[in-house]
Amino acid sequence: MKYSSRATCSAIAMCLFSAACGKPMAPVDAGMPSFEPTGEDPRASDLKGAVSLNQMLRSRLIQEPDDFDFATYLGTSGTSLVELTGVWDGVGVKNSFRSGQPNALNFLILKLAFHGLGRDIAALCPGVDAPRVRGLKLTAEISQKLPTLCKWPAEDARSRETLMAVWVALAGYDAPEAEFEAWLLHFQSDVYRGATAAQVIPKMVRSALLNPYVLLQP
């Protein structure tokens, strides 16, 4: 399958997550970087897959519970739904990576899962509802920054240093720096100046994790 470049995917991801916000948003700042397609890229990456993505979250972001699984955020059929985001499977001797080509359905599944995760992380801020995953504890690096982030829209919450820590905890260094800069610019824009931590954190989580560099195999 050939599809357009990751930059285009980034644009789609950003558009989708913005459009899905519960509260009407102001138009995206005119100063935002352009996400124009850059032409066809013959590269045909698959998604990293459900297991890899979960492992990535557990390694970067989630310290506890030990058996954290983002399928939890997809309801009772979660474990079946995540199969549609790419798994190694087969008849036992000729296994292959299946359901891993990016499409609207697996993108939607991931979006829903990451939305749930984002809400749970926001729920770790004081005064917000308890997270759905019992005993959710973040890794040390992001835990240190969370109290600051919870003060959103305070200036130190919106600082480059805080947001970079959040980005690295979510997306690691999977994406080029330009992706982080675009994400940073977006969340430092006036769009989120009036939002609360409970509103903005789920969007941060979702948009970083839906970045194609994070989702796709290298």
Added chain:
Amino acid sequence: MNVLKLVQPRLWFGMTLAALLGCSTSVPSIPSSPSGSITPEPSAWERAQYVDKVARALRAGRGADGAELEALTPLAAESVVEHYLGDPAVAETVLDFNFFFLGLKQRALKKPNGEFDEARLGSRRAIHSAREFARGGNYLSLLAFDQPLFQYATAIERRRGEESMSEREVLERRYSTVKDDLRVWTQAATTGVGPSQFCEPAFGRPFLDFPYVVGLGQDLAEEVFFDEQGYGMFFLPCRLFGRVPTDKVEAVRRMRVTAELLYQLKLEALSQGNATPKRLADLVEIPLDKLKLAGATQRLDAAFFFELVNSSTNYNRKRAAYILERYFCDDLKPVNVVLPSDHATGAHGSDPSCFSCHYKLDPMAGFFRNLGVSGYDFSNADSVTFDDLAELPRDVYFSTWRSPDGAPRTWNVGYIRSSTDESLNTYGESLKDLFEIIQQAPEAKRCLVRRAFEYFNGQKQLVDPGHIDELAKQFTEEAAVNSSLALKKLFSRILTGATFRTLTPRSDVCYEVSPGEENRARPPCAVAFVLQQNCVGCHGASGAQGGLDLSGWTRDAAGVATFPHRDSSGSQLTAKDTFDRIIERLTTNDVTRAMPFGKSISARDREALFLWAQEYQVTP
């Protein structure tokens, strides 16, 4: 602390490593930017990207933490890779890679709580080889016939009512059930009950399930199942053919001895206190030599005989295709081959398009000829029963592989490289011979190297076959001394290679080419090396027979990129004309026209050329 602030610009993972390791590189500096342009000096972010990428690749998905990024981003690529190659988790990556190589890659080898999932550990050779790697031993035991007889104890899954019981209590309870069952059947055997009672589905079920339900792994249950001296003689003939062994008392006695031994083995594993392993090193090795197991299932992975069934029409070809694909990287694309002049009229032999696969598939299938239903060994029987339960006299069945009178060998069984030159082929008779061939064949080691490249860089990533050949050559030389070290060096070469270092590689770009080819205008890398090896001797720049130079790359009058190909008047032919002719010469079975003329070309190379030419013809 922000790691990026600490990284000082300096010469980083540049080209020096390639020179040190003898790797070939075509991209002079890395990593490249996402657009593919060259970045002479990687930014601090890009260095961190690389470190994290290496960490994830070698530590079974776990990325670099802040401290590691801080320490490693200033270092050269080879130092970064060396650091992570020293991590114990690399053995799990090797295990995962082994599964990938064997076509058995699992969605996860562990449960969400981090314990190994016994249901996923279905390949003894994959596990043993990874453990050998971890201790610096013989990693290439992966390709060996004889695998050590061991199994790993894993956690016992509790059933309803057992939640509060200790593992030992559950074990005692289940062993007690087996003993009760066997006592009943010992009595039945002694009093001379008929076949129908012994063939009841319930017979021996607790015994059959025992290894699995006490956490000795699925494999072991199947091994016991196939114990030719004991239960196997009951179960298969009884269920499938309605026959019961004459010495029923001895058969039941052997079952009892086996159950007792398994019980002791599990007790021993529990006493070592590690029946819920989270690391490869934690897996408790249980010697099975006392079980006196027999049969081919010891040698091949558990799923092999159950998934690759052998019907009375398939004649083991499914199994042969698996061996060719997984051990030789030959996926049997049907590209015509030259028919031998004394071509036999065997199965599928008279049709060239069928023969193109069957000339190598059928002789490979012959290695499995003694194994019938579920891998059961029929060596000593007059007939063979297949998985579809059809039965054939052995002589009739074996005639498929019997060589004609006067032939230099009894069986036409082997690894076939050429349909016309037998001296290039390697023949054998038994499964043991097959694995000898696999261990010796350069194609198998090259296949392992190619899979390693795919494992780290993606299965769709283009690579110059010459580069893989070079890596395989180095790996083979080093593996002759120490195959675990050789694998580490192979991983190092791949992870410090230009393809992996390119942080956003394009799958249609070759980042590494064979040595000496870096700066020359050459055909696309997918085929350049194949052409060089097989064709350029006659169709080179200095001796372009037929006016065709397969070492160069130019454009025709319409601007389409193609090989330099001139007609008698010296005019360049169109790309279409050239490619029409190439495809015709590659696929004809007329020996006077087939190319390469008078030479043997490997099936792999012919396939690569044909598929590329065919695709290029459609979309130049």
